[in-house]
Amino acid sequence: MKKRAVILLSGGLDSTTCLALANKESFELFALTINYGQRHDFELKASKIIANLYNVKKHSILNINLAKFGGSALTDDIEVPKNRSENEMSNIPVTYVPARNTVFLSLALAWAESLKAYNIFIGVNSLDYSGYPDCRPEFIKSFEKTANLATKIGVEGEKMSIHTPLINLTKGEIIKLGISLGVNYGLTSTCYDPKENGDPCGFCDACILRVKGFHSISEKDPLRYNN
Amino acid sequence: MKKRAVILLSGGLDSTTCLALANKESFELFALTINYGQRHDFELKASKIIANLYNVKKHSILNINLAKFGGSALTDDIEVPKNRSENEMSNIPVTYVPARNTVFLSLALAWAESLKAYNIFIGVNSLDYSGYPDCRPEFIKSFEKTANLATKIGVEGEKMSIHTPLINLTKGEIIKLGISLGVNYGLTSTCYDPKENGDPCGFCDACILRVKGFHSISEKDPLRYNN
Numbered sequence: 260m261k262k263r264a265v266i267l268l269s270g271g272l273d274s275t276t277c278l279a280l281a282n283k284e285s286f287e288l289f290a291l292t293i294n295y296g297q298r299h300d301f302e303l304k305a306s307k308i309i310a311n312l313y314n315v316k317k318h319s320i321l322n323i324n325l326a327k328f329g330g331s332a333l334t335d336d337i338e339v340p341k342n343r344s345e346n347e348m349s350n351i352p353v354t355y356v357p358a359r360n361t362v363f364l365s366l367a368l369a370w371a372e373s374l375k376a377y378n379i380f381i382g383v384n385s386l387d388y389s390g391y392p393d394c395r396p397e398f399i400k401s402f403e404k405t406a407n408l409a410t411k412i413g414v415e416g417e418k419m420s421i422h423t424p425l426i427n428l429t430k431g432e433i434i435k436l437g438i439s440l441g442v443n444y445g446l447t448s449t450c451y452d453p454k455e456n457g458d459p460c461g462f463c464d465a466c467i468l469r470v471k472g473f474h475s476i477s478e479k480d481p482l483r484y485n486n
Numbered sequence: 487m488k489k490r491a492v493i494l495l496s497g498g499l500d501s502t503t504c505l506a507l508a509n510k511e512s513f514e515l516f517a518l519t520i521n522y523g524q525r526h527d528f529e530l531k532a533s534k535i536i537a538n539l540y541n542v543k544k545h546s547i548l549n550i551n552l553a554k555f556g557g558s559a560l561t562d563d564i565e566v567p568k569n570r571s572e573n574e575m576s577n578i579p580v581t582y583v584p585a586r587n588t589v590f591l592s593l594a595l596a597w598a599e600s601l602k603a604y605n606i607f608i609g610v611n612s613l614d615y616s617g618y619p620d621c622r623p624e625f626i627k628s629f630e631k632t633a634n635l636a637t638k639i640g641v642e643g644e645k646m647s648i649h650t651p652l653i654n655l656t657k658g659e660i661i662k663l664g665i666s667l668g669v670n671y672g673l674t675s676t677c678y679d680p681k682e683n684g685d686p687c688g689f690c691d692a693c694i695l696r697v698k699g700f701h702s703i704s705e706k707d708p709l710r711y712n713n
Contacts, residue, residue: 319555321550322549322550323548323549323593327546328546328600356596357597357600357637357638358596358599358633358636360636361592361596362592362593362595362596364592365585365588365589365591366589368584369555369583369585369586369589370555370584373584392638397635398632398635398636401632404628405631405632406585408622408624409585409620410584410585410588411619
């Protein structure tokens, strides 16, 4: 029987690469997308198309209104910053959603435990990571330890593993990996503040990192930046 | 300025005692109730009445459909076990909701970080705890460490504390503490499978622990067990 894995799938570049990797490693795929009230909900449409393409066993979209807690430009009426310099981008930006990856991993853990899936994939990245504290390896390691103390799985002697295959890669290396796996990046959605038709703004942190990533390996981003 | 605290409030006996304690310790109170698709949603009504009574600064009720993940008698069509012996109750029961406290604490953490509240209260109990792994002190300690790695708060040198004032108390001791704080246990809802009017069944694990608790300190439970 195939081993099962829960993959956190936002519909973005990183999580789609993660899904392609888990697929290549022959896991039975369960994709989890969290609709947390983000303003860039074009991601949700992308996640459905991608989950379908990879023929996942099940794609769960879970609604949770983190906007209720406030405090982030991704869920509130705070403006998404544009054209930040590299120096500015090393500070934790207003697009930080409080405790987002802790919440996402907890939900993945809940589903994984129900499924008897002992593997969770998350596409966090500690290099080109916009300064979010919950993308760092020490956070992931600590969460994995907590997860094993939290669950029946741990008590019964199995081990829950949190896979972060992209954590030490540059954006360019991630894209290169994805291309080698046949990922169609034209289907992914990265922008924090996309236009109505889903086209990226080209100027938010996420767009800047993505554009630089493609540029660094001399590849062409299939998305349209027509500003 | 008063220090802020987020209190996970289910509307049950333990969390209400926690709220009363945080109130006595002069925290500014933010109560968080999670509507996770539990079949005993009478709890939600209890939580509103109690939050109101303690004049909390804000009461957030967050909807999240953990039933989607399955695997528990509290959210699924699995029957809630009744009249289990003490021996049976030492095993992890079907009322276990996968990773529930990890999910709840993550959500409390997200809100706490937005509020700049550095204190989270959760009424877990490792003695009369029905065998849930996520009620143990080692889990809480590990989560606290993870929380401080996960957040801006941690990076900026503040510390998020997870308070578990009930963790080493027997049910009887918790009730005694609550009575000394003036808690009206007639407003709380404990049963996993209450009747339509909210009256407890009297025979599920939660009812049995509660009844025993009152009995052990020779106090009368104000709830009606009229089976």
